[in-house]
Amino acid sequence: MGLSWKKALSVAAMLLCGMSARAQRPAGAGEVDATVHAADAPFTENTTVLEGADRRPQTSLDGEWRSIVDPYFAGLYSFHHEIKKDGWFKDQRWGGVGDNRLFEYDFAKSPTLHVPGDWNTQRDSLFFYEGALWYQRDVEWTPVAGKRVFLHVGSANYKSWFWVNGEKVCQHEGGFTTFDCEVTAQLKAGANSIVAAVNNQRLPDGVPTLETDWWNYGGLTRSVALVEVPESYIAGYDLHVDRATRTKIEGWVQVVGAKAGERVSVSLPELKAGATATVGADGRAAVSFAPRGLELWAPGAPKLYKVDLMAGKDAIHEEMGFKTIETRGTEILLNGKPIFLRGICIHAEAPLRTGRVNSEKDVDTLLGWAQELGANYVRLAHYPHDEKMTRAADRMGLLVWSEIPTYWAIAFDNPAVLAKAKQQLHEEIARDRNKASIGLWSIANETPSTPARTQFLTALAAEVRLLDRERLVTAALLVRGVGEHEKVVDDPLGAALDVVGMNEYIGWYEGKPETADTMHWTIKYDKPVIVSEFGGEGKAGLHGAATDRWTEEYEAAIYQHQLPMLAKIPQVRGLSPWILMDFRAPYRQLPGMQDYFNRKGLISDQGQKKAAFGVLQKAYLGGYGKAD
Structure with missing residues (x-):
């Protein structure tokens, strides 16, 4: 269902509510190398990553699920915050007048939400909602002797719990990674009830943490299925x-x-x-x-x-x-030959309908635009995207920068947060390490340069190399200004990276577009550099002078001055400007211009190409860069 943002803005933003579950040690969570073991994961329980799940026989659970909004999480916790023995996961049904048992919920009489899908864009009253929401679906099942069955969840943002026929099967933390939990023993012949609770509440010790510059879409945002495998x-x-x-x-x-x-x-x-x-x-x-x-x-x-x-x-x-991908000095080598990465950043924001990307049509539209732009590479920001994206990138020939959401001010001094970040790395790499398109694993974006941060992210870089030595490790770093005309890239994290990413916004957050003309750059590392972000906002259809902020012409002017500046930096081996398409973001509130959208896209959320698209497209199709 489409969402009128004006109507949604009239709905009071829901306060964060409900307490997260007490930390529990998971039992038996580690059958494969990609799984985080019990001592490492305080919340995630009984999950694994069933690699190649999308290539196995599946029973899709996509479609309409019954739903109950539960801002106080009363369906799981008592008023003393103890887990209920007869919580809503039991899926008991009220028989109507004459049934004198005490019920305060009934999935059968509750409205539906579509899975896959975020709840924010399906129902106006949930546009701002952050908290717990319950899903329920009936499933007919015929067990097969000698087969094991896994519940395959494409993603559930942010914490999630799952029950089959009233028995808990797993819980998971992390809103963008795929996971599986075995349900062989819980499924029975005939009718079954599957219940999920999902809570997208932002947490100080979460990954990501309290602040992000994208919309906190909640729910079962990607496909859910039952997957059968042999006993071995x-x-x-x-x-x-x-x-x-x-x-x-x-x-x-x-x-x-x-x-x-x-x-x-x-x-x-x-x-x-x-x-x-x-x-x-x-x-x-x-x-x-x-x-x-x-x-x-x-x-x-x-x-x-x-x-x-x-x-x-x-x-x-x-x-x-x-393929092979490696570095030699300041070069990136693909199959032994230098390559220049002409790219673009992409958020998992669905074109035209908005909300979270979850369909082949969404994927084909976004990656099709990237190819039309002349890109050979995409940065999938700021979290692992749907597996449909990486499968499509394989087919279309787009190299991928894949990232986990260690974003901005994560609690870098908290060992539990490091464990959560490692878990997400394990799940991301397990799912996608056999995708030809994956070229770079990114461990962070725009994090503060502190000793605790550098130690935390250096540990993540080492973890990547334990899991996959065939790709490159990168991160998007902030740059340092020295006066008005010099920028320096000397973040100590660069020592742990194969490729140094850097974000800069000359012409938007500082200076004017022409400030780029006289900027001098000093890169402290003899490594390849990808300019992982640059750009500015322009509203599609708004025209004026190139000096008028918010116009298409101003956004285009940023690109016209940036591209010559970046071409002069010897170490630069790729670009991924910010961003392909406008996307929803709570920071962006200027009425009439932003209306809760970040307008840095080269294309509007409704598919209108802005002037800056043409500027970058001309450069890319003209062979911008130093190699390939």
């Missing part, structure tokens, strides 16, 4: 081409429930190549083979292969590309 199943895999020769495919396959010595096979039918290996005591089998005629994936030539992974009764039929 492939839980994870990592296949990549080696950097030394770029002809050999190597990696591993992790099998849950396999005995040491059981066989695993990986094959590329198109090349009539593959390998078999045996599972070790840790459930992992190392694979390596050198197919003849292997074509590498690259923007402009996004070659993908069908890849079959087999282990016992389990099989996953993947679609994968193979």
